[in-house]
Amino acid sequence: MVRASVAQLILFIAALSVSTLFVGVIVTETGLYAQSVEEEGERETAAIDAEIEIINDPEAKAVYNETDETVTVYVKNVGGGTLRPDDLEVVLNGELATVAETDVIGGEPWRRNLVLAVTLDHPIEGGKNRALVRIDGSRDLLSFRYAGSLDWSTDGDWSAGTHERTVSDGIGDRDADTVRLGYDAGDSGLVAYWPLDEDSGDTAFDATGANDGRHVNDPTPGQTGLVGTTAYDFDHTQNQHVNVSHSDSLEMSTDDRVSVSTWIKLDEGWGDTVDDAMAIVQKSDASYNLQLVPSSTSPEVQFAIHDGTEYHFATVTLPDDHEGRWVHVSGRFEADTEFSVSADGQTGTADPPSNVRATDDHPLGIGDNIDDSASNRSFAGDIDEVRLFDRALTDDELSDEYLTATNGSHITDWRTTTGDMRADSLQLENVSATLDGENVTAYVESDTTGDGTADEVSDPVALTESSEVYAVEGITADNDRFRLRLEFETGSVTRTPVVSRIELTQE
Template identity: 30%
Template sequence: MTVDSATWSTTADWDAAPADLSASVVHEDLVIDTDGDDTSKLSDQVYLGYPTTGRWDRDPVVYYRFDRIISNGGEQEVEDASGNDHDAVARYVDADGAEGTEVGGIAGTGSFAFDGAGDYVFSKDPASYLNGEDAITVSMWVKPLSSASEESLFFETGADDEGDDEPGPISLTRDKKGGGSLRGDLSANKTTKGVSVADGDQRSGRWRHLVIAWSDTDPLELHLNGRQIASSNKEARGVISNVTDFRIGGDDDLFGRDFTGKIDAVRIYDEELTDEEIDDLYNVSNRGVLVTAGKNLSSAVTGDDLQLETAAAVPSGTAVTVYVETDPDGDGVYEGTSSAIRLDDGTNVYDVQDLPTASERFRVRMVLETTDPTKTPIVGGVRLDSS
């Protein structure tokens, strides 16, 4: 029996996926330092997560994965995964135990834990990528683990006329007082706009996605779990200036607002993301899609002649659903879609159903889902066989 196949399983196969049809998934080599033991994901595997570049979203100017700390000449460095070399330094955040990187971050990655007593991460050169900008978006995942009255999630400082530190152009603060609130502040050309919103759901132990976004033509916005929850009543026009320091998770006792909990996946953009793009950043915690490029079999077949072989890791609380799509006319329009194929863990073979029209050209749509933001399914490859 002769078998004719189309396979998608390599880095090149996933790279060929149309960017406008895929979101909230990634396929990259990723090393996670777990108390000294490295675990990895590979570039020929597809999983929920953020790309280091703008493969399926806009390019960040900074991306701190918070997966590992690298010792370099006595400093504990945090790599900027965007490729722009805006590395950071971790202070009092060790690479093991409760204050280090732990699996339990977003989509099965690591995360950094902050103890509320002086732990923080600071960017080495924030002035180089923030000063002079007329738009910014900061995206981060936060898991509070305390009931402190006020905590700094990220904070920038500037220098006053005498060279002393003062509150900087942009910050995001969590406050337990008065029933709980989130507050964002931004200053452009020394005109400050702030936005504060009631946030009664400040329970410890829950991952939350927070975004602050601004441009000089729009109000300052706060987004929580993919939804805009507040905006300032006026614009802060001009450009960001006077940034001298950018710290995450604490302010080194400058203002007494150190954070207790975990932070993960800090991404900074030098532009204001749209509501849809911000929603895609949040969706990494629950759903992602990858649509492959099309491939041809040697002859036209219907679904009755097809089987799909897959290799996948599907932890509890996650799911992968695959659809086989056909382009019978070869005109680039995929008109046929099979019934949903729900993948089991491991290597398995499935019948392809509900494709009555014969076609030579096929592609695969994969939907990755999770009910736990710290877990992701992983797809290692799919193969379409006809006989």
């Protein structure tokens, strides 16, 4: 059930029980509007007649159900006789509303001092609404404002926000109507991105759309990969790899700048079967090449640049425990400016050459050096999330490439209700999240000045996978403009929490 708040314009009366309820209030689930937005002395209690009163019943939990488009009104019999619920009529916003259900609280018949819950099959709009209740010549009138709720659940809702190491798209194994940890296919300077999320077939699709790769010797897709996606496994002894045909977009010699980012999981004992440098991502021997150099003591990740005359290398040692687990590796180069290689955030640098040699029509290899003159230098293990940029990433951007499998955040767009929501009654509900043992913390941010910045931020709300309703605390001012900030954390690079829906409502 979707619960949305209503705010009474004429009267707000403090009410503790059915027997002490008063005139003129429609309420939400826990008597939200027990305190007036008007001054104390401006309250009115003018029942139109003596037979019935529209009352506030916090125990009965009146709601406006947005899903079913029903309104529940509570009417108290204050006359001397018994009334028939079937005789009651409600005119809502000038239209006779269909009474879907009536229930005498405390049991029939509807005697004096008993309250009748009247459920109306009638939608209401945001803003001011009016309900006229009448029976046997008696009637009572209520004016109220429906503030509504704020819901984030569609691909448009999530994509409209700001992502930091999170995504809302339908690329690979991901769903567009969710938010989760992951890599953005729209990053600046990204010329190719192979998520390697295929489970079958013989094509490694480029998420940027221009440079699909062809399987060679049947690498095995569908392996457990990064942040809830799949990866490819490559058998070194079978020379398995992906061949990406040459294109100008993969040729980095024009501006002499390039960055490569990917994740690798090496087979245990890989160094015993590999005699030469082992390619990860390579544009032939005579261009740029991210590769591994085996060693019995300290194997290295190496980023090689050929300037047309000689090779230049930046190297960094692999972590001691690298076998059998995912390691992030990257290389970057900008002529005469930057030359480095990283493994799990540890960086090695070297003096940058002045250019990258043009490679003519050499293809790009994922998991192998496809240069015809090279020996078998294919990969031994798994590769995932291969990303190629035509620029040198900054230190912060390289850090983001590594930390994407650890944490990230998403800030939604600002949403505005048709009326102020009560700060002391905000809540999150209808939350749909798959945590997979990981964590999502939600914050509600309020823009009271309308300048697009958060003036108030709620206390953290730790989401669960249950159908829980979460009280939102820490917001002090009633307001009509809110957004959500979601913080994602995972203790395993292969998992990510996923959020598909959150609704901001009132009690």
